[in-house]
Amino acid sequence: MTSWIDRLxxxxxxRIPEALWCKTIAAYPFLKALTVNEKNELKTKVEAFLAEKxxxxxxxxxxxxxICVSIAAQGCLPSSTSGWAPIxxxxxxxxxxxxxxxxxxxxxxxx
Amino acid sequence: MIHEYDDVLSGEAWEGGPLIISWHDVQMxxxxxxxxxxxFAHKLDMLNGAADGMPALHSGITExxxxxxxxxxxxxxxxxxxxxxxxPIDPYASTDPAEFFAVMSxxxxxxxxxxxxxxxxxxxxxxxxxxxxxxxxxxxxxxASSTAAS
Numbered sequence: 001m002t003s004w005i006d007r008l009x010x011x012x013x014x015r016i017p018e019a020l021w022c023k024t025i026a027a028y029p030f031l032k033a034l035t036v037n038e039k040n041e042l043k044t045k046v047e048a049f050l051a052e053k054x055x056x057x058x059x060x061x062x063x064x065x066x067i068c069v070s071i072a073a074q075g076c077l078p079s080s081t082s083g084w085a086p087i088x089x090x091x092x093x094x095x096x097x098x099x100x101x102x103x104x105x106x107x108x109x110x111x
Numbered sequence: 112m113i114h115e116y117d118d119v120l121s122g123e124a125w126e127g128g129p130l131i132i133s134w135h136d137v138q139m140x141x142x143x144x145x146x147x148x149x150x151f152a153h154k155l156d157m158l159n160g161a162a163d164g165m166p167a168l169h170s171g172i173t174e175x176x177x178x179x180x181x182x183x184x185x186x187x188x189x190x191x192x193x194x195x196x197x198x199p200i201d202p203y204a205s206t207d208p209a210e211f212f213a214v215m216s217x218x219x220x221x222x223x224x225x226x227x228x229x230x231x232x233x234x235x236x237x238x239x240x241x242x243x244x245x246x247x248x249x250x251x252x253x254x255a256s257s258t259a260a261s
Contacts, residue, residue: 028140030220030245033252061134071137074147078155078216078241 016069024069031073046072083089122146124153142187143201143225145217152216153162156209164208170239180232185211188230199225 021043025031030066034042051070123131156231159167164185164192165177166223185208191198192205199222206215219226219237227234238244 028247033245033249035248038248057134067134067137071147072133074137074140074145075151078148078151078220 013051016043016047020065020069024073027070028074031077042073042076045076049076122150124150124157125256126157130154141221143218143222144200145221148220149213149215152213153209156212162209164212166240168213168240170242172236172239177236180236181212184230184233200229222250
């Protein structure tokens with residue numbers, strides 16, 4: 001399903017393979033709980049998001065479809081209806097670094 | 112620009128620029144922690160200027176209502192953190208109103224029952240802002256899966 005504006009831009013969202021999509025949804029309880037309609041709506045947004053954004057990595061991290069779909073699926077949920085379009089037309093790039101986090105680590109292992 | 116780090120970076124959102132996310136942190140999602148939702152919330156907050164905890168509103172939410180409910184919750188939460196209470200919501204939320212909005216947003220999706228129980232006014236406001244009700248959704252999904260299992 002390609003919109004007229006997408007064709008104008010020369011961008012055609014690629015369909016996410018079903019197996020990868022199911023695996024991504026299953027990994028996050030808050031995505032797993034979505035209704036069938038909500039999952040389909042999210043998938044369309046994620047595909048458009050991936051077509052529009054440029055992903056890059058730092059260090060030795062290899063950029064994979066799993067990484068891109070995982071981040072897009074989580075990120076497109078909170079913005080799924082309210083502010084999604086402005087986000088999509090905002091910054092074009094997204095970088096993923098490979099490192100650890102003090103904040104995350106402190107949450108996972110409370111002292 | 113908003114960045115979250117102590118000695119290392121977990122995520123960063125630049126106004127009108129890139130979003131930088133640690134894959135290591137993405138993989139630690141769960142129990143209220145979600146760096147992707149956190150950074151996207153900052154991006155939403157920045158759509159109407161510098162991140163200040165008040166994104167562009169819609170659905171009949173007024174700035175006065177947002178400000179009143181969020182500042183009351185932020186003040187209460189900061190007092191609890193300052194008094195040494197071990198809060199189920201990440202104490203990082205007490206940093207400033209922008210971080211409070213981002214942490215409440217990640218918790219709203221990750222552990223909606225906690226936000227609905229501790230700050231019902233914020234939960235209701237975020238349901239209207241994000242146009243969804245994650246708690247009702249999770250309860251329905253849980254009862255559907257238990258029905259299917261029985």
